Amino acid sequence: MNATPPRNDSPPAKLGPEIQPHPTPPLLLSFVLHLVLLILIAWVASSAPKGSEGTNDRQIGIAVVHRLPDRDRYDEVTADLKKTVQETAADASSASAAAAPPADLSPPIDLQGILSAMESTPAPQSGSGIAGDVQLDGDAFGDGAGTSSKSPSGQRATASLFGVSGSGTRFVYVFDRSDSMNGFGGLPLRSAKRELIRSLQSLSPQQQFQIIFYNENVKPFQMSGMPMTMVAGEPNNLKRAQRYVEAIQAFGGTKHKGALLMALRLSPDLIFFLTDAHIPRLSQLELKVVQDRAEQSGTTIHAIEFGSRGGPAADSFLKDLAAMNNGQYQYVDVRQLRSDPAQPAAAEPGGDEATAP
Numbered sequence: 001m002n003a004t005p006p007r008n009d010s011p012p013a014k015l016g017p018e019i020q021p022h023p024t025p026p027l028l029l030s031f032v033l034h035l036v037l038l039i040l041i042a043w044v045a046s047s048a049p050k051g052s053e054g055t056n057d058r059q060i061g062i063a064v065v066h067r068l069p070d071r072d073r074y075d076e077v078t079a080d081l082k083k084t085v086q087e088t089a090a091d092a093s094s095a096s097a098a099a100a101p102p103a104d105l106s107p108p109i110d111l112q113g114i115l116s117a118m119e120s121t122p123a124p125q126s127g128s129g130i131a132g133d134v135q136l137d138g139d140a141f142g143d144g145a146g147t148s149s150k151s152p153s154g155q156r157a158t159a160s161l162f163g164v165s166g167s168g169t170r171f172v173y174v175f176d177r178s179d180s181m182n183g184f185g186g187l188p189l190r191s192a193k194r195e196l197i198r199s200l201q202s203l204s205p206q207q208q209f210q211i212i213f214y215n216e217n218v219k220p221f222q223m224s225g226m227p228m229t230m231v232a233g234e235p236n237n238l239k240r241a242q243r244y245v246e247a248i249q250a251f252g253g254t255k256h257k258g259a260l261l262m263a264l265r266l267s268p269d270l271i272f273f274l275t276d277a278h279i280p281r282l283s284q285l286e287l288k289v290v291q292d293r294a295e296q297s298g299t300t301i302h303a304i305e306f307g308s309r310g311g312p313a314a315d316s317f318l319k320d321l322a323a324m325n326n327g328q329y330q331y332v333d334v335r336q337l338r339s340d341p342a343q344p345a346a347a348e349p350g351g352d353e354a355t356a357p
Contacts, residue, residue, distance in 0.1 A: 155206035161199050161272045164302045164328045168269025170208045170230060173199070174259050176275035177213040181250040181306075184334055188276055188306050189250045191337040197242050199272070203233035210266055211241060214259035215252035230266055257286050260301075264290070267297035273321065276306035276334070281317040291324045301325035306334050 154169035161173070173196055181189040196211070203209055208230035211221040221244050222228045223237070231237050254277040263271050271294075282290070294301060303318040312319065312331040322329040 154208065155204070157203060157207050159199050159202055159207075159270065159272075161195055161274070161302070162304050162330050162332055164272070164304060164330045166270040166300055166302060166327075168300075169206065170266070170268040170270070171203070172210045172212065172263040172266055172268040172271045174212045174214065174263050174271055174273045176215070176254060176277060176306075177219070177248055177250045177252075178215040178254040178277060179251050180254070180276050183276075184308070186250075187337055188334045189248075191334070192274055192306075193245050193248065196245055200233075200238055200241055200245075203238070205232050205234045207233045209233055209241070210263070210268070211245065212259050212263055213248050214255065215250070216255050217252070218259050218262055219248075220262065230268075254280060256280070256282055257290070260290050261293065264293045264297060264299060268299055271299055271301045271327075272304065273301055273318075274304040274306070275318070278305070278307065278313055278316060282321065287317065287320055287324060290321065294325045299325065300327050302327040302330070304330045304332060306332050308334055 156167050156169055158165055158167045159171050160166075175192055175196065177189070181192070200209060200211075210230050213219045220228050221231065221241055223231070223240060231241070254275070256275065256277070260271070260273065290301070293299075301321060303322040305312055305316060305318045310333070312329075316329075319329050321327075
């Protein structure tokens with residue numbers, strides 16, 4: 001029988017001194033963590049881009065506001081549209097600069113009162129494409145002597161038309177050529193032409209004249225290559241004027257004011273104004289415009305009215321026109337006019353004067 005060895009319950013012998021663990025102080029751990037955090041912040045700050053270098057621009061939109069009756073509508077403007085808007089603004093600026101009048105530009109011949117009144121009433125139009133028709137704006141008669149002042153030279157003479165007469169050195173005949181002058185078989189127009197030629201033949205080279213026929217447009221007498229201005233009453237000029245008068249035809253509507261203002265640009269001594277148009281009439285404002293301009297130029301205006309009644313209407317504006325401008329008024333019953341069967345033929349185109357349709 002084997003014997004059991006005795007148990008040894010005593011602790012093992014110590015080989016050396018025992019080493020105790022030292023725990024990490026919390027303060028030191030906090031310091032380390034904060035230090036690492038500061039280092040990270042410094043690194044991020046130093047690597048971040050500065051200023052606008054290397055950054056992407058933010059796209060900014062432009063909206064156009066449309067004012068509608070019940071709301072405002074906003075439309076975003078695209079890059080192409082923005083470019084178009086910028087170009088349009090630049091063009092508008094350039095156009096404004098180009099439209100600005102020169103600093104040394106002379107004022108227009110018409111007075112300020114005439115210009116302001118013309119803006120408040122419809123301006124007569126001209127330039128229909130017919131040979132000789134001219135525009136009313138600008139210096140339509142060029143730089144002739146009659147555009148600004150009366151010629152000091154010249155011998156006074158007396159001219160008459162349908163029983164109305166006046167004296168001076170510068171005469172302008174303003175005649176209606178609207179379609180109504182074709183009434184009664186064309187007798188009014190033929191009679192007006194015949195009387196006009198007779199009046200012109202009483203002038204001499206010492207006097208000057210101009211003829212203006214009008215309907216919706218204005219057609220003055222103009223010799224080839226010459227500006228539209230007063231014409232000396234020389235025999236050759238009178239012959240050309242006669243052929244011009246004979247070629248005139250009547251058509252279209254009637255606008256009085258433009259023809260009168262064109263005549264007044266020439267500063268004549270006397271205007272013979274003939275029309276058969278009781279309607280349309282010149283308004284009181286238009287009559288005042290004509291009166292102001294006539295007073296400045298010292299012009300007398302005689303008015304001859306063609307009609308088919310026994311006498312003039314009580315409210316005829318032609319009576320007022322003559323009275324306001326120191327002129328005479330004459331009513332002519334076209335039914336009593338003498339018919340002239342030997343009416344001369346119209347002038348052929350291509351002469352020295354402008355032809356009239």
